[in-house]
Amino acid sequence: MNKKIIVSAAMFLVVSLVIVLSGCKDAAKETNTTTTSAKSKNEVAKPVYASEVIPFFDHWSLILGDGSNAGIANNFESKDFFYTVNDGNNDWIVFKTPNGGNTHGTSNNTRTELAQTKKWYPKTADDKLTATLKVMNVSATGDARVAASHAVVVGQIHSADNHENEPLKIFYKKFPGHTKGSVFWHYEINTAGDDNSVRWDFSSAVWGNNFSFVGTEANTPPEEPEEGIALGEEFSYVIEVKDGIMSLKFISEGHETKTFTKNLIKSEYTTTADIPEQTQKLFVPIGQDGVERKNAYAGEGCFFKLGAYNQTNGKSPEINKNWCSGAETHGGDIQKQYKDGNYAEVWFKTATITVSDSAVSNQGYFTKNDKIK
Template identity: 80%
Template sequence: MKKYTIALASLLFLFCCTSCKNTSKRTTDSTENTSKENEPDKTVYASDVIPFFNDWKLILGDGSNAGIANDFENKDYFYTTNDGKDDWVVFKAPNGGNTHGTSNNTRTELAQIKKWYPETADDKLTATLKVMNVSTTGDARVAATHAVVVGQIHSADAFENEPLKIFYKKYPGQTKGSVFWHYEINTAGDDNTGRWDYSSAVWGNDFSVVGETANSYPTEPEDGIALGEEFSYEVVVKDGIMSLKFMSEGHETKTFTKNLLESEYTTKAAIPEQTKKLFFPIGQDGVERKKAYTGEGCFFKLGAYNQTNGKSPSENRNWCSGAETHGGDIQKQYADGNYAEVWFKTASICVSDAAVSNEGYFTKND
């Protein structure tokens, strides 16, 4: 009987010890979970998602220069989000507000801190993105309405013209929009008012396809890109040649090349019909300097350069959209869709050894 009593006591002791261990562990787990719940969410910065910000300064949608944007966010213009699968960097710009430099348009955009010369360049920019919004208002006859520029090459010198602008444009009520790119001539002479762009379609239409009236739209492109649909671009400038590549799942990959050192537009006769239709009626009928962008420092830009603005189309039927700006109130513009928003998932930049400081551009335009 004594043996059974001792055995029973031993079992009770072991049970109590085991119960205490489990209770202790549950208490510890509960404390850890409570502690984690009470911790503030860690901010995911753009530089955590795409770690390349040492090569750029960030211009915000209020016209200010935020500088090198490591560990930086601005909830109105520049921040990160997650779509349930990936982190994205958000660039947002209203139709109306303060602008940077001499532009009529707002932008939240990165500008490269170094410039390179096309003749010695070996420079590259890549990006994967999706456009989430373009302006819901604007005159449909104006070619820039309902569009945003998502990547550029910009000259830092002379007239500061742009040998590359990559556009996305979608009309209200349509599912698919167009991706196209522009080459802007580097105007010959001392007067830049005659400058013009030539537009090349990637998917969908080019810049010249516009509405017949202020509120009517051209046919939706069959091979276009929808809002929220990913696409990628690759821009390489090497030894004076600009090479472009555009990719998107379910769409044909498109490639283009353009010589930045020798112009094909040195006479009026050489100007394309598309340009004559769009730009000649508003007096932009210049020719390009023979050596194009030779000798000018150029640099990349990336982000959301909103092409829709509130200026009257009577000022310029290609670039002045007559869109709603609510007097520059950004929250009202954001509330009813009068803004551009672009999300970037990945991006990269390769800068050649020959690149030099671009500080003069910022000093001139900030």
């Protein structure tokens, strides 16, 4: 046989073998890549905890919408009440709570809410809470004549002492069929004397109407506010208490920034003649006609609260036409309430807290038997 033919055949065989081996190697690479890709798709994403979105949870105790106390909520989530979502731009903390279910303490209302674990005193305070949020849902049902229907409280100052009243509650309220809702804030008097059942709130509008704007019939709401806030529309609040004065600031793009001040250590409601007209119409007819102690909240330990405190409940308006909404609760079945819109849901994007040196530890204050309104 010709030597050239033999060499050429040998070379052909070597080249062919190299090509085959190379092809096998590439196929193996493809197989490995596919396997890795499939593994990546099947991996469970690590949850983003609320304490990663707003890293101040060492300062708060969390109450859930079923009445349970979750305590310090670092690296914690609850699929029904407290978790995070991403809207494509930002992570948000979701606070969600039904109209009806197990409530905390003596309250008629459910909440998924943070309570500050340190209390401070208004007279010596230098304390501040800020938050940016959007309300995503308020109850679909409720008597339109009841002031608390279709409302949720998204921030508070609460007293930890004596009557345990509330010098501040920040509300969002929107009636069914309306595009825009109202943001307003309340001051609750710190009642003089032992009978706290006569206490009342005074409501100030921020954007839209105040608490006193109600419907003429159970299913007939008042007119929609022109300068209101829609569901899903961001707004921010700043609460600052210093040397006995509470300063409030409300900010939302496209809306006028609003500011307010209130003295927390010197009352303006010490006689029946001081009771405002709004209160005369809303609270006095149902027997809430008290007056406030002269030094208001001076000497009382106070603390901040933040979250979704649902103001719509299933109790009959005959009990209290301001606070008992007669809303649908499905006998306390949470999932049924969530399915047909009978719940409150609030998303928080940012929040900060500044606590003065005079604040004292309040750890252990919040237990299942505590009276928290």
